[in-house]
Amino acid sequence: MEKIKMTTPLVEMDGDEMTRVIWKWIKDILILPYVDLNTEYYDLGLEHRNETNDQVTIDSAEATKKYGVAVKCATITPNAARMTEYNLKEMWKSPNGTIRAILDGTVFRTPIIVNGITPYIPTWTKPITIARHAYGDVYKNTELRVEEGSKAELVVTKKDGSEERALIHDFKGTDGIIQGLHNTDKSISSFARACFNFAVDTKQDLWFATKDTISKKYDHRFKDIFAEIYENEYKAKFEELGIEYFYTLIDDAVARVIRSNGGYIWACKNYDGDVMSDMVATAYGSLAMMTSVLVSPDGVYEYEAAHGTVQRHYYKYLKGEKTSTNSVATIFAWSGALRKRGELDKNDALVKYADNLEKATIQTIEEGVMTGDLEALSSIQNKKKVDSEEFLKAINERLAKLM
Ligand code: NAP
Numbered sequence: 012m013e014k015i016k017m018t019t020p021l022v023e024m025d026g027d028e029m030t031r032v033i034w035k036w037i038k039d040i041l042i043l044p045y046v047d048l049n050t051e052y053y054d055l056g057l058e059h060r061n062e063t064n065d066q067v068t069i070d071s072a073e074a075t076k077k078y079g080v081a082v083k084c085a086t087i088t089p090n091a092a093r094m095t096e097y098n099l100k101e102m103w104k105s106p107n108g109t110i111r112a113i114l115d116g117t118v119f120r121t122p123i124i125v126n127g128i129t130p131y132i133p134t135w136t137k138p139i140t141i142a143r144h145a146y147g148d149v150y151k152n153t154e155l156r157v158e159e160g161s162k163a164e165l166v167v168t169k170k171d172g173s174e175e176r177a178l179i180h181d182f183k184g185t186d187g188i189i190q191g192l193h194n195t196d197k198s199i200s201s202f203a204r205a206c207f208n209f210a211v212d213t214k215q216d217l218w219f220a221t222k223d224t225i226s227k228k229y230d231h232r233f234k235d236i237f238a239e240i241y242e243n244e245y246k247a248k249f250e251e252l253g254i255e256y257f258y259t260l261i262d263d264a265v266a267r268v269i270r271s272n273g274g275y276i277w278a279c280k281n282y283d284g285d286v287m288s289d290m291v292a293t294a295y296g297s298l299a300m301m302t303s304v305l306v307s308p309d310g311v312y313e314y315e316a317a318h319g320t321v322q323r324h325y326y327k328y329l330k331g332e333k334t335s336t337n338s339v340a341t342i343f344a345w346s347g348a349l350r351k352r353g354e355l356d357k358n359d360a361l362v363k364y365a366d367n368l369e370k371a372t373i374q375t376i377e378e379g380v381m382t383g384d385l386e387a388l389s390s391i392q393n394k395k396k397v398d399s400e401e402f403l404k405a406i407n408e409r410l411a412k413l414m
């Protein structure tokens with residue numbers, strides 16, 4: 012078979028630990044035999060980030076803006092322990108945070124569903140994609156402890172120097188706490204557009220919820236911005252595709268999500284998304300079956316797995332032991348990126364390859380060949396736990412037949 016050609020490069024961001032090991036195996040076993048891979052390679056492994064003073068992370072994000080599509084391996088976010096382990100010059104920031112800030116993107120997380128692994132909510136037969144607004148609110152807060160007898164106020168100093176004040180609370184007879192939050196119309200609008208675009212892209216309904224009955228100015232602003240952008244920019248497109256934009260209160264949304272069959276995008280404010288994405292991921296079974304894509308408002312895509320570098324497995328691997336690390340989310344990051352590249356370049360062969368890669372992966376698990384994390388969850392008879400490399404080879408046996 013002649014290898015599939017790629018006209019435009021894909022931005023490849025390599026990473027750390029076990030996922031870095033698997034990254035290479037995925038390419039060698041599942042991609043390079045079929046695709047004449049054309050990537051612009053950036054090594055985001057912690058050692059190289061340290062050598063380049065993290066410039067490589069910035070460069071990789073700029074390249075993503077230029078070419079439109081990237082695939083990223085999981086990376087270490089340094090903490091005190093990593094400072095010594097890697098002898099770092101500085102505690103470099105989270106690469107995902109840096110990339111997200113440059114691309115101004117929204118993260119969409121989608122579970123990969125396979126037969127034989129039943130979600131804890133058995134009615135969830137289709138995936139629920141969570142879109143989390145990744146700016147502001149409690150994540151950029153200012154908070155204070157307040158002494159008894161104090162009066163706390165919100166003060167806004169305007170351009171002309173005049174002040175607007177509102178009482179938060181008179182602390183009589185007890186100490187307390189206060190917190191200041193903000194968001195911006197610009198960021199909320201970007202978030203809304205990213206969600207509407209993704210709904211159009213994947214032809215799924217979009218749900219959005221806040222607590223606007225209680226938060227009549229703050230949360231209400233989110234509701235209004237979404238409604239305005241929908242009316243003016245997306246309504247016609249949604250109607251043409253037969254998909255729906257649905258707004259409700261957050262508590263009503265939670266109740267409806269539990270009763271639903273899935274198959275929609277759930278846009279969440281920052282905190283709701285943080286909490287609900289962990290709940291949804293757990294309910295679908297395994298973090299290793301969760302894909303993630305960062306979509307910028309101007310249509311740039313960065314694909315990755317939702318899990319981290321699987322450090323515990325890496326230390327076993329370094330000791331020469333076999334691991335049974337699940338590569339599915341990382342495979343789907345590659346297939347997602349290659350499909351998007353194919354769609355943008357009108358490269359049908361590449362799109363078909365990406366579809367086949369996903370099909371072969373799911374088929375492998377549904378035929379009972381899986382990694383340890385899934386074996387513990389699967390209800391399939393005659394299931395067999397395999398190691399990381401055997402799993403990839405088993406996928407390739409099926410992929411070869413599909414190609
Ligand atoms: P993690 O790498 O996601 O792993 C946590 C645990 O979840 C693992 O020990 C493993 O459980 C299980 N697990 C996760 N992915 C798996 C897979 N593919 N196959 C099988 N089991 C899997 O999270 P972490 O240990 O908290 O973080 C490790 C490093 O990753 C940190 O340095 C962190 O900064 C980084 N991180 C990066 C990203 C990213 O780049 N997007 C995201 C999160 C964390 P068992 O050990 O029980 O088998």
Ligand code: MG
Pocket residue numbers: 285286289
């Ligand atoms: Mg969380």
